[in-house]
Amino acid sequence: MNVAAFNSANLNSGQKVAVKYFAVAMILFLAQCLFGLLAGLQFIMPDFLYNILDFNVNRMVHINAMVVWMLYGFIGSVYWLVEEESGTELVGAKLANLNFWILTIAVAIVVVVYLFVQTGPGTKETLWLINEGREYIEAPRWADIGIVVCVLIFFYNVAATFMKGKWSGISGVLVLDLVALAGLYLAGMFYTTNISVDQYWWWWVIHLWVEATWEVLVGCIMAWGLMKTLGARRKIVTTWLYIEVALMFGSGILGLGHHYFWIGTPEYWLSIGGFFSALEPIPLVAMVVHAVYDSGRHNFRNSNHPALAWLIAHAFGNFFGAGVWGFMHTLPQINLYTHGTQWSASHGHLAFFGAYATIIIAMIYIAVQKWRGDVWMSADLPDNGWKWKWSLGLLNLGVVGMTVALLISGYEQSFVERALGGSTWAAYFSAQATPWFMQGMHWRMLFGVMTMIGVVLLLWDLVTIGKGETRPAIDPTIAAATA
Amino acid sequence: MADTPWWASEDVWRKWAIWVTAIMAVVLIFLTFDSVATITAGSKRVPGYDVINKRIYYTYNAERNMQEPVIGGDAPLFGKALSPQEAEDLVTLGKLTVQAKNCMNCHTLLGNGAYYAPDLTKAWLDPAWGAESVREQLMVSFLMDPTANARTYGTGRRMPQLGITEDEARGVVAFLKWMSSIDTNGFPKGFTPIRQEDAS
Amino acid sequence: MIDPVATQHIMAAAIAGALIILFGAVYALLFALSRLQQRPGLMLWAYTAYAILIGAVWVLSTTLNLTGFWQVIAAVMVIGYFVAPRLIWHLCAGTHVSEAHTG
Numbered sequence: 001m002n003v004a005a006f007n008s009a010n011l012n013s014g015q016k017v018a019v020k021y022f023a024v025a026m027i028l029f030l031a032q033c034l035f036g037l038l039a040g041l042q043f044i045m046p047d048f049l050y051n052i053l054d055f056n057v058n059r060m061v062h063i064n065a066m067v068v069w070m071l072y073g074f075i076g077s078v079y080w081l082v083e084e085e086s087g088t089e090l091v092g093a094k095l096a097n098l099n100f101w102i103l104t105i106a107v108a109i110v111v112v113v114y115l116f117v118q119t120g121p122g123t124k125e126t127l128w129l130i131n132e133g134r135e136y137i138e139a140p141r142w143a144d145i146g147i148v149v150c151v152l153i154f155f156y157n158v159a160a161t162f163m164k165g166k167w168s169g170i171s172g173v174l175v176l177d178l179v180a181l182a183g184l185y186l187a188g189m190f191y192t193t194n195i196s197v198d199q200y201w202w203w204w205v206i207h208l209w210v211e212a213t214w215e216v217l218v219g220c221i222m223a224w225g226l227m228k229t230l231g232a233r234r235k236i237v238t239t240w241l242y243i244e245v246a247l248m249f250g251s252g253i254l255g256l257g258h259h260y261f262w263i264g265t266p267e268y269w270l271s272i273g274g275f276f277s278a279l280e281p282i283p284l285v286a287m288v289v290h291a292v293y294d295s296g297r298h299n300f301r302n303s304n305h306p307a308l309a310w311l312i313a314h315a316f317g318n319f320f321g322a323g324v325w326g327f328m329h330t331l332p333q334i335n336l337y338t339h340g341t342q343w344s345a346s347h348g349h350l351a352f353f354g355a356y357a358t359i360i361i362a363m364i365y366i367a368v369q370k371w372r373g374d375v376w377m378s379a380d381l382p383d384n385g386w387k388w389k390w391s392l393g394l395l396n397l398g399v400v401g402m403t404v405a406l407l408i409s410g411y412e413q414s415f416v417e418r419a420l421g422g423s424t425w426a427a428y429f430s431a432q433a434t435p436w437f438m439q440g441m442h443w444r445m446l447f448g449v450m451t452m453i454g455v456v457l458l459l460w461d462l463v464t465i466g467k468g469e470t471r472p473a474i475d476p477t478i479a480a481a482t483a
Numbered sequence: 484m485a486d487t488p489w490w491a492s493e494d495v496w497r498k499w500a501i502w503v504t505a506i507m508a509v510v511l512i513f514l515t516f517d518s519v520a521t522i523t524a525g526s527k528r529v530p531g532y533d534v535i536n537k538r539i540y541y542t543y544n545a546e547r548n549m550q551e552p553v554i555g556g557d558a559p560l561f562g563k564a565l566s567p568q569e570a571e572d573l574v575t576l577g578k579l580t581v582q583a584k585n586c587m588n589c590h591t592l593l594g595n596g597a598y599y600a601p602d603l604t605k606a607w608l609d610p611a612w613g614a615e616s617v618r619e620q621l622m623v624s625f626l627m628d629p630t631a632n633a634r635t636y637g638t639g640r641r642m643p644q645l646g647i648t649e650d651e652a653r654g655v656v657a658f659l660k661w662m663s664s665i666d667t668n669g670f671p672k673g674f675t676p677i678r679q680e681d682a683s
Numbered sequence: 684m685i686d687p688v689a690t691q692h693i694m695a696a697a698i699a700g701a702l703i704i705l706f707g708a709v710y711a712l713l714f715a716l717s718r719l720q721q722r723p724g725l726m727l728w729a730y731t732a733y734a735i736l737i738g739a740v741w742v743l744s745t746t747l748n749l750t751g752f753w754q755v756i757a758a759v760m761v762i763g764y765f766v767a768p769r770l771i772w773h774l775c776a777g778t779h780v781s782e783a784h785t786g
């Protein structure tokens with residue numbers, strides 16, 4: 001057994017592709033935070049990079065890097081588990097590799113164009129070649145089409161592998177969910193002048209991704225991860241996956257209504273959105289309770305401490321970011337004040353980080369462990385495992401700190417701009433200039449820097465953890481059976 | 484080994500998952516047909532593009548407990564009445580420009596976008612433009628040279644130079660005027676429109 | 684029809700909304716733990732958490748001036764967040780009976 005270095009001989013061919021996706025994901029995570037810091041700084045120093053790298057460019061790169069790294073993380077996770085779950089070899093390993101490089105080169109071109117071309121004339125060609133100008137899905141149309149093709153190849157590879165091997169409850173949900181996820185992207189791929197219709201379909205992509213299909217996708221990853229790290233039983237894990245699908249789609253699909261209060265859509269959405277949003281936290285509560293129940297029943301000895309810590313961060317982050325922070329501003333009586341303010345940014349940060357960044361990081365720790373040759377990653381690491389512990393702490397504290405800072409700014413904004421000021425431009429700016437708002441912006445920078453340090457430590461840890469380790473990993477299935 | 488009760492069994496929950504998802508999806512599709520019909524340009528909630536030939540203002544509707552848009556008499560944009568087709572073309576140029584210049588990564592439109600700069604939903608009616616009679620020209624000049632025409636109200640935040648041409652600027656103004664006529668259920672909260680020079 | 688929250692109540696309403704979800708989860712957790720570890724004492728705390736939840740729903744519905752349909756939502760929350768944790772517990776127990784040992 002080679003224990004000194006990363007060794008791809010330890011990986012199956014799906015996993016060899018997966019680690020490439022994971023590597024790019026982590027680089028983009030770093031880029032995301034870098035551009036977040038630039039954008040955040042411009043709130044405090046508005047002349048910083050003015051007319052060179054303006055706020056809209058920095059912010060676009062910030063949120064696009066996030067969407068792309070998370071999709072890379074998901075694709076990587078699926079490639080990671082596909083062979084073990086199907087019991088057979090990936091049908092198109094070469095194809096998967098080629099696909100990875102094409103997608104990555106396309107992403108690189110898109111970013112270079114964002115940074116150096118930035119904008120174009122008001123024509124359809126600009127939307128095809130430079131930038132589509134719609135939040136989160138700014139990628140130009142050529143790239144949209146490229147992404148769809150790459151996702152179809154990925155999808156073929158995964159579905160065909162399950163077809164050749166065996167299906168399971170987890171893989172069935174996974175594959176159907178991927179179809180929905182890819183299909184929804186098409187709703188964001190057309191031009192319309194009518195801004196109400198534009199926003200109507202735009203939210204299909206954004207909301208039905210993050211509050212429905214992505215949640216179920218990470219549910220599949222979580223189900224598989226619990227079997228791997230804790231030795232949980234397949235039957236139970238699968239039943240809970242179905243429960244999650246029922247609750248999540250049952251509340252999340254029509255929960256879409258909480259974005260249809262003010263975009264011109266009919267008034268019945270006020271009631272539908274309010275009602276289903278009130279239900280949306282229930283699946284998240286159920287997941288937390290079941291996780292605690294599970295760990296209360298078993299004296300789990302787990303094989304990978306950093307991964308388990310990040311999975312726990314996921315359960316809580318999802319609950320707080322999506323459940324608590326989401327519900328807080330979701331009823332239209334409040335949302336009328338908070339819609340489109342820093343409240344949304346506060347919720348957006350905690351939810352995306354808590355629900356998605358966490359679980360992808362957990363998967364990467366699982367991958368690194370195997371890549372090193374299934375080495376020990378439980379307690380008593382050399383250096384006491386300070387790097388993973390500190391990066392876990394700094395990242396979570398940093399994001400929570402930013403979330404609270406943005407909430408304070410958001411409250412000030414809705415109060416001064418909307419409640420007192422009459423929602424005009426003058427009211428907007430007078431809210432932005434208040435000391436409370438500006439303090440929130442300063443604190444956000446401070447915690448943003450903390451987040452950044454956490455990211456750097458995380459990357460350092462990922463490339464070093466398990467290096468030179470000679471103890472083999474605990475086998476969780478044996479550990480669970482004897483617990 | 485005890486038996487799993489039927490209501491907690493894998494089979495039952497698989498069926499629930501499928502049925503709940505299917506029903507919710509069908510309801511959403513049904514509602515989508517209705518909603519898209521109500522927000523097609525030319526409907527009551529989202530007026531046709533030639534609304535830019537008219538005066539747009541707001542009155543309080545006590546029954547709905549919110550401000551709602553009212554379409555008034557003739558007030559052609561840039562002094563020239565447009566045919567429905569010409570109006571649509573102009574607004575389309577504006578919308579394309581809004582996307583091409585990435586406005587939404589600083590501003591919000593209908594409250595969606597970024598939070599670095601003011602909401603544009605009712606920018607056309609904003610008191611910041613002073614008087615109704617001069618706003619069109621002020622808006623065009625501002626868009627074409629935001630650095631020189633910056634008003635930052637003490638925040639120091641200025642809009643960048645986006646290379647917007649005069650035609651594009653006029654398109655954007657048309658788009659903003661049209662957007663201000665959309666019935667947004669009272670968003671943004673308590674909006675105070677520009678002083679109406681001759682109340683209709 | 685909605686009657687937006689009054690200016691001075693924005694903060695209270697938002698906090699009440701957060702507390703509903705938070706204490707819904709606390710109640711659910713304590714309920715499950717109490718049954719799981721056979722500690723009836725915890726049940727008292729579970730119901731305390733639920734009482735806070737009811738208080739939060741009350742604050743939410745008065746500050747948001749909920750009437751008609753919206754009061755129904757408030758009622759659904761009071762009942763739903765009482766029942767759901769119990770159902771979740773039963774599901775936890777029910778899905779795990781096939782496990783050989785009893786922890």
Ligand code: HEM
Pocket residue numbers: 135210211258259277278280281318321322323325326327328329330331335338339340341344345347348349351352355594595596
């Ligand atoms: C992991 C799940 C979730 C993620 C990643 C997420 C993320 C986001 C983001 C990024 C936005 C801002 C969108 C924009 O740029 O305009 C947003 C808006 C919103 N979210 Fe979530 N969210 C999640 C779950 C939830 C849940 C469960 C609820 C309700 C209970 C909720 C309620 C809302 C509402 C009401 C808005 C609109 C804010 C506004 O009016 O500006 N979200 N969400």
Ligand code: HEM
Pocket residue numbers: 032033034036037038039040041059062063066344345346348349352353357399444445447448449451452596597598599
């Ligand atoms: C390094 C620290 C970070 C800083 C300084 C930062 C800064 C920012 C800034 C300035 C914006 C623009 C907000 C606006 O329009 O006013 C933003 C938006 C956003 N950021 Fe970050 N960010 C950081 C990390 C993250 C992380 C770790 C995530 C998630 C994993 C994230 C997710 C988002 C999202 C979803 C939005 C859009 C929010 C919305 O539209 O409501 N950011 N961030």
Ligand SMILES: [Fe+2]
Pocket residue numbers: 207211255256258259
């Ligand atoms: Fe949503």
